[in-house]
Amino acid sequence: MAGERKVTITAIAREAGVSVPTVSRVVNGRSDVAPETRAKVEELLRHHGYRRRVQPHGDRAALLDLVFNDLDSPWAVEIIRGVEEVAHASGVGTVVSAIHDRAGAARQWMTNLRARASDGVIMVTSVLEPLLHKELTRLGVPIVVVDPAGGTAIAAPTVGATNWAGGMAATEHLLELGHRRIGFIAGPPRLLCSRARHDGYRAALEAAGVPVEEELTVPGDFYHESGFHGCRRLMELADPPTAVFAASDQMAMGAIEALRQCGLRVPQDVSVVGFDDLPEMRWVAPPLTTVRQPLAEMGKVAARTVLRQARGEEIDSPRVELATELVVRASTARRP
Amino acid sequence: MAGERKVTITAIAREAGVSVPTVSRVVNGRSDVAPETRAKVEELLRHHGYRRRVQPHGDRAALLDLVFNDLDSPWAVEIIRGVEEVAHASGVGTVVSAIHDRAGAARQWMTNLRARASDGVIMVTSVLEPLLHKELTRLGVPIVVVDPAGGTAIAAPTVGATNWAGGMAATEHLLELGHRRIGFIAGPPRLLCSRARHDGYRAALEAAGVPVEEELTVPGDFYHESGFHGCRRLMELADPPTAVFAASDQMAMGAIEALRQCGLRVPQDVSVVGFDDLPEMRWVAPPLTTVRQPLAEMGKVAARTVLRQARGEEIDSPRVELATELVVRASTARRP
Incomplete structure (x- = not known):
């Protein structure tokens, strides 16, 4: 067996003494697995650092989740536009959600995410809720944060601006x-x-x-x-x-x-x-x-990063800042 | 066997002389079905007016596709917000796409839609491209059009404004x-x-x-x-x-x-x-x-309508117009 980034579901199934579909069900977060079996398989997945991969040629289409606190900002559409462009070109669907900083909505979103077996998550936030982060890590779903505000210490790759x-x-x-x-x-x-x-x-x-x-x-x-x-x-x-x-x-x-x-x-x-x-x-x-x-560009970089992670590739840097740019229009003039 | 709206995959499989999973594969638009088998099954699906149902308790999460021509309008985020709110509450993911009025992008989107087996489509447009419409109908995917502009003769339920x-x-x-x-x-x-x-x-x-x-x-x-x-x-x-x-x-x-x-x-x-x-x-x-x-509300009505169609329920009206409302702020005053 190769290095840990190459561990396969088949190998995990062999080691756990269960069928490949059972490991698949655990990996995809489905509920129809006995608790002890799930615990054993999850332990092995963690141990081997298994990450679910995007399967562009499989029979299931890949999905990315793009999560906002609220969809009330004129920012949002710019970020969606960038993410969608990159995802669409890779045949990946962009699922857009709002979790409204409310625990209930976040739990519901997590349930939905598991059920649709999303391949990666882009969160637009300055605060990555620790429980969500833990749960996503447990599921092996890669996460990237678009953080226009520059959060202090987010334990995930982030994309910001200068x-x-x-x-x-x-x-x-x-x-x-x-x-x-x-x-x-x-x-x-x-x-x-x-x-x-x-x-x-x-x-x-x-x-x-x-x-x-x-x-x-x-x-x-x-x-x-x-x-x-x-x-x-x-x-x-x-x-x-x-x-x-x-x-x-x-x-x-x-x-x-x-x-x-x-x-x-x-x-x-x-x-x-x-x-x-x-x-x-x-x-x-x-x-x-x-x-x-450059909000759309920030969305694009985030989408590329999460897709690379989902394919098990290395990413360049845990924090990327894209350049801001002064746009001179008509609200400024020489001092009177 | 009950009326045509109640025809099941099992009945279709029996009539076609193929397995239930084969019919499922055809219904979900997958490619691993022999061409003659696909043709026979599709003919029967059409004949019986079969519509794929949202399966909220199945092992696959339901998805809605929300499709814009372009994601460059400040309108877009309002409609996304409304659709997402209704879909999210039903445990349904909202996949947002832009097809840029370009045939290539629309074909790619159609391929992705088939692969992810979307349960319904909301298009934001005044012109429903006939080929897309035909293909969606063939797949049995319900469609609703959010049409702020009031298109002339769209052969699908539409939601507009007064x-x-x-x-x-x-x-x-x-x-x-x-x-x-x-x-x-x-x-x-x-x-x-x-x-x-x-x-x-x-x-x-x-x-x-x-x-x-x-x-x-x-x-x-x-x-x-x-x-x-x-x-x-x-x-x-x-x-x-x-x-x-x-x-x-x-x-x-x-x-x-x-x-x-x-x-x-x-x-x-x-x-x-x-x-x-x-x-x-x-x-x-x-x-x-x-x-x-009321763009967000138009999104909500569209989402409810397409989810009802996906469950095989009747919808109220082929065209709904929601009320516009005058909002008086500071740019109007008495005649000087």
């Missing part, structure tokens, strides 16, 4: 337009991506010899309303900024609405930069200058 | 605010939904005794740029309108950008109403008054 470089690029763009007082509406501090964007903002100011003033940073939570209130606070300062960098497009939209209500024009009076480049940002008035997160 | 009533509600809202010269930026005339929205606009004007003036209607294609150019044309009229109803949110965004470039304020100088209520429309500046299409 948040620090994006924060720096947005701020440099405003500096080049002559702005010196640049407001920053931050994201939630518990997310690494918020901190990275904030550090990128500070690094650009420091590199340009512009002092970092604490009053120019206001808190936000990535949602529209916090951008609205944050921008109002900035405009009420004795010496208000001439430009605002919001750490998400939604907050940038809130900031623009606040400026509109103050009678200030974007970009003639105040410039605004966002972060994400949601598809709609090219249509808003004015079209938004923002930092593009 | 476009005429929505056009009427948008126009009535502007009339109630005192507007009398109301511009209309139309959708593509080949789509029924465009005609229905236009007719709703005209009906509201006529009911209010306001003359319908041809110069106040400009053509569009639902995309941003056509809204921009259409609104420019309206503003160049000798007596420009004080309000604009655009037949899509994207065109409404384009109209607002055109007004911004003309130095006109929304809603102080010109009111704007859209159609769709994409999720982002509540964040734009100003938040958009628009007609809500």
Whole structure:
């Protein structure tokens, strides 16, 4: 018998003294196996580091599970688009689910996943629920995390974006337009991506010899309303900024609405930069200058990674960050 | 043997003189069946009107296929959300695909669908490709079309929205605010939904005794740029309108950008109403008054319908239209 990555179901069946279909049933998470038999087979699968393989030429089509906490974000469709493109080309179906951060929904999803014998899981989250992770590992289902927010310590391969470089690029763009007082509406501090964007903002100011003033940073939570209130606070300062960098497009939209209500024009009076480049940002008035997160590409990389794992291949790196890119549109202009 | 809707695989196998697994293989679209056997079994399946059933308690998990032409629309995630919610609750996985209106991609998808033995298909389209439809019918896979645009003659159950009533509600809202010269930026005339929205606009004007003036209607294609150019044309009229109803949110965004470039304020100088209520429309500046299409609910109805068909149950109606709803936000105001 070859090295552990090549262990077969037949070998496991021989060692366990059961039939090949029985091992298959255990591997596929089916329920019609006696508990002691299941325990014995699972022990051997673990021992040999067995991983279920995608079977492109078998009689069952391969499936990938793509799991979101919620399907309410305009992000979601971009990630789905990337995953679907890669999976489709490999003849693999993309099963999309939402588990709503609720234990019940996650359990139901796990049951469904076992029943459909999914070949791999892509989770879009910053927090990989330990119980889910354990159960997927037990089933030998490979997992990859698409993590736009940059979670701290996820014990699975992750795909993210270069948040620090994006924060720096947005701020440099405003500096080049002559702005010196640049407001920053931050994201939630518990997310690494918020901190990275904030550090990128500070690094650009420091590199340009512009002092970092604490009053120019206001808190936000990535949602529209916090951008609205944050921008109002900035405009009420004795010496208000001439430009605002919001750490998400939604907050940038809130900031623009606040400026509109103050009678200030974007970009003639105040410039605004966002972060994400949601598809709609090219249509808003004015079209938004923002930092593009390559969400579809992140989905593609995640799909390729999980399919490689499912085929038992090595992956390149446990964490990949794809480049963000400044997209200049009409919401920024030279300092008035 | 009972009526044709109750014919079983066992009965078909007996009549064809083949084994039950062989019939199963044909039903599930697998390739390991001799051509003559397949032809004979398929003939009998057709003759008896056999439909494959969802097997919630079987050893294989049920799957639904949700198919878009493209996954580039902000609509898509709303429909996915609705379908997923209903499917998930039934333990059914939602496989999301895009076929890009390309024959090659559609064939690949069909191959994948057969291989994964999907239990039902929801297509989001205004045009049901006849070859695909024929092939799905041959496989006995039920199909439901989510058709926001209102296709003419789709030979499958469809779920749409009340476009005429929505056009009427948008126009009535502007009339109630005192507007009398109301511009209309139309959708593509080949789509029924465009005609229905236009007719709703005209009906509201006529009911209010306001003359319908041809110069106040400009053509569009639902995309941003056509809204921009259409609104420019309206503003160049000798007596420009004080309000604009655009037949899509994207065109409404384009109209607002055109007004911004003309130095006109929304809603102080010109009111704007859209159609769709994409999720982002509540964040734009100003938040958009628009007609809500219940896309998630349309997805839910489609999922329930296809699951009922898959269980061999009757459906209520071949065409269901869900109510649109006017959502009043900040882009409309009393006539100046």
